[in-house]
Amino acid sequence: MSQEPRVRPATADDLPGIKAIYDHQVLTSTSTFETTPPPLDYWTARLESTEAGDHLLVAVEDEGLLGYAYSSSYRPRPAYARTRESSIYLAPEAAGRGLGRRLYDDLLAALRADGVHTVLAVVAQPNAASEALHRACGFERVGLLPEVGFKLDRWIDTALWALRLE
Numbered sequence: 185m186s187q188e189p190r191v192r193p194a195t196a197d198d199l200p201g202i203k204a205i206y207d208h209q210v211l212t213s214t215s216t217f218e219t220t221p222p223p224l225d226y227w228t229a230r231l232e233s234t235e236a237g238d239h240l241l242v243a244v245e246d247e248g249l250l251g252y253a254y255s256s257s258y259r260p261r262p263a264y265a266r267t268r269e270s271s272i273y274l275a276p277e278a279a280g281r282g283l284g285r286r287l288y289d290d291l292l293a294a295l296r297a298d299g300v301h302t303v304l305a306v307v308a309q310p311n312a313a314s315e316a317l318h319r320a321c322g323f324e325r326v327g328l329l330p331e332v333g334f335k336l337d338r339w340i341d342t343a344l345w346a347l348r349l350e
């Protein structure tokens with residue numbers, strides 16, 4: 185009998201699964217502008233961050249990792265300390281199950297508890313599903329950056345989305 189998917193903070197045991205989901209996106213999509221999968225210690229550093237507003241959550245079912253969400257600093261300057269950038273990635277087989285929304289609900293609750301003022305998300309274009317998710321979570325599209333990334337033999341625009349939490 186399959187368990188209902190649940191969202192929880194990531195642990196070190198989740199990092200290989202997180203890395204596998206991200207590596208797939210790096211190699212096959214424009215959802216990230218990385219072109220080479222980062223080493224596992226990249227994810228260890230995210231997990232071990234003690235900065236307020238830095239979170240790494242996972243969605244799991246029957247102990248299988250279905251996706252993850254994280255928040256991290258927007259820019260490394262003190263005036264941006266209460267602004268965080270968020271990202272969500274799902275395993276291909278987990279898409280369309282509402283897990284992105286569940287991950288975002290928990291991530292945004294954690295960010296509110298930390299006193300984060302604004303959350304930003306960058307969405308490569310086109311990506312109707314991601315834009316619908318951000319809109320449903322209360323984000324507003326606040327800008328478009330034309331042709332800022334080159335990947336998979338084409339120039340890619342990104343849309344900037346923002347949500348004020350307080």
